[in-house]
Amino acid sequence: MADPTGREAVAAVWRIESARIVGALARYTGDFALAEDFAQEALAEALVTWPRDGVPRNPAGWLLAVGRRRAIDAFRRRSALDERYAALAHNLGEGGVASGSGLADPARDPEDVLWDPDQIDDDVLALVFISCHPVLSREARVALTLRVVGGLTSDExxxxxxxxxxxxxxxxxRAKKTLGAARVPFEVPPAEERAERLGSVLSVVYLIFTEGSSASSGDHLLRLDLAGEAQRLARVLARLVPNEPEVHGLLALLELTAARFPARTGPDGEPVLLEQQDRRRWDSAAIRRGRTALARAAQVGRGLGAYGLQAAIAECHAVAPSVDETNWERIVLIYEALGRLAPSPVVDLNRAVAVFMARGPAAALPIVDELVAADVLSNSHLLPSVRGELLARMGRSDEARTELELAVRMCGNERERAVLERKLADLG
Incomplete structure (x- = not known):
């Protein structure tokens, strides 16, 4: 009789081990796109076999061995004289263990796989760099990273x-074809390229978390699964490249931001603004992890980078007993430093909010007006939302109403739009 828990076991193992399996197969075959295909074939076979025969003693080893068998079969089908297969067969000794591969003999128990921790780390790190390669579009990087590193299905x-x-x-x-056409090798980039490529990796993880922490559309403010996946990826990176300060800075930012999630929505999923949140509901363990990661970023680097500075702002919120007792002047200073290091309209808009909290709306409005004059953030509801709030606080209700109406029309998230509509109603 089929065991329904077998499918659950497949999903759990795949989510945890997929990056290691795809990475090992990519090193084994020398072809990232093929490796991902073979891994998916192994996953499909597990979905049939495990519920029927039971979960193997070494589930990850089973998947890896089946994926390798699919690779051998594919190379055999191409041609018995194919040079690639000949080299593969030579290394395997037609059924032996490839040197340094950590892969099981397909003629033996598929569960008897030896994992080399150092090689696994290299495989996963190479997989991360390939999934976030600069030749890919932003959307492709996100999708590929979630698929091959995060283990999410296309449906998820x-x-x-x-x-x-x-x-x-x-x-x-399309991403796999692009990588193949660009002949991107399966390897960790050399040291001179790593810093530049790492920036792409971190931006992808941050994009995933941002969509999870403030959904751009739909009827949910938070998508906890997506944000949690970004946190997991950041923790993996922190283990794989422990001496990169911005990796720890990003991890700190994600942990400290996620710590507020339990208090950011009410019982019906409606957003709860910062000044109204019950700080007792904030995740104290996540705050400790975030502060530890931030201290590590400061320890291994020469000053905080862009992610580290954002984490330092999040730390100011995390340690403050209330909104009124928050060190807003320090937050303004950090935003000024962030604006010099990584200038962007979003940083300036957030600085304006901090200036408002520290010095009042009249001090913040000129910053926002400069952004309006520069015609930036024209596709975002955030700029008219902040400007409307400042004008309302200054008693300029008619102008505030115009801005908030614009923000309502532009906002794609139903929950955020409801908050804006309430602010608009409060203007009378």
Missing amino acids: IAKAFLVPTATVQARIT
Whole structure:
């Protein structure tokens, strides 16, 4: 009789081990796109076999061995004289263990797989760098990272970003073809390229978390699964590259931001603004992890980077007993430093909010007006939302109403839009 828990076991193992499996197969075959395909074939076989025969003693080893067998079969089908297969067969001794591969003999128990921790780390790190390669579009990097590093299915990714599954599948297929056409090797980039490429990796993880922490559309403010996946990826990176300060800075930012999630929504999912949140509901363990990561970032680097500075702002909120007791002047200073290091309209808008909290709306409005004059953030509801709030605090109700009406029209998230509509109603 089939065991329904077998499918649950497949899903759990895949989520935890997929990056290691795809990474090992990519090193084994020398082809990232093929490796991902073979891993998916192994996953499909597990979904049939495990519920029927039971979960193997070494589930990850089983998946890896099946994926490797699929690779051997594919190379054999191409041609018995194919040079690639000949080299593969030579290394394997037609059924032996490839040197340094950590892969099981397909003629033996598929569960008897030896994992080399150092090689696994290199495989996963290489997989991360490939998934976030600069030749790919931002959307492709996100989809590929969630698929091959995070272990999410196309359906899960599509649901998270509120797009059709076919769109996600097309992005992943196109990304793999692009990597193949660009002949991107399966390797950790050399030291001189690593810093630049790491920035792309961190931005992808941050994008995933941002969508999870403030959904751009839909009827939920938070998408905890998506934000949690970004946190997990950041923890993996912190283990793989422990001497990179911005990795720890990003991890700190994610932990400290996620710590507020339990208090950010009410019983019905409605947003709860910062000044109204019950800080007793904030996750104290996440705050401790975030502060530890921030201290590590400061320890291994020469000053905090952009993610580290954002984490330092989040720490100011995390340690403050209330909004009124928050060190807003320090937050303003950190935003000024962040604006010099990584200038962007979003940083300036957040600085304006901090200036408002520290010095009042009249001091903050000129910063916002400069952004309006520069015609930036024209597709975001955030700018008219903040400007409307400042004008309302200054008693300029008619102007505030115009801004908030614009913000309502531009806001794609139903929960945030409801908050804006309440502010608009409060203007009378």
